[in-house]
Amino acid sequence: MNKTILIGNLTDKAESKQIGENTLHTFTVATSERWTDKQGNKKENTQFHNCKMWNKNGVTPFLIKGAKVAVEGQIEYSKTETEPIKYFTNIKVMSLELVGGNKTSTTPQEVKQGAAPNPVNESDDLPF
Secondary structure, three states, X not given: OOOEEEEEEEOOOOEEEEEOOEEEEEEEEEEEEEXXXXXXXXXXXXXXXXXXXXXXXXXXXXXXXXXXXXXXXXEEEEEOOOOOOOEEEEEEXXXXXXXXXXXXXXXXXXXXXXXXXXXOOOOOOOOO
């Protein structure tokens, strides 16, 4: 199984690119680990994760620098075809949710609905 879950902050505003009938959203999530060493010094290690998300229309305005997000997806590796060969690691985002504070006037519920990976089918039988 290839599954990753990240909770972190966006390093910049998401970029969107129309490719045929599809939209590709790209953004970077920074995650940090903090600890105190044996001498009592505070330490921090920050990792940057390049993310790609397809066809989640309406979510881009909320993906701004500093926004805290929870991302669920798969790790993908790729490399260039020509010399010099460069290697890339990306997260293929399957679902995204804004967490924490909201820097826009839209409510978090509206943002979550716009970012849902699979819209709810209201014709489904619900037990309530």
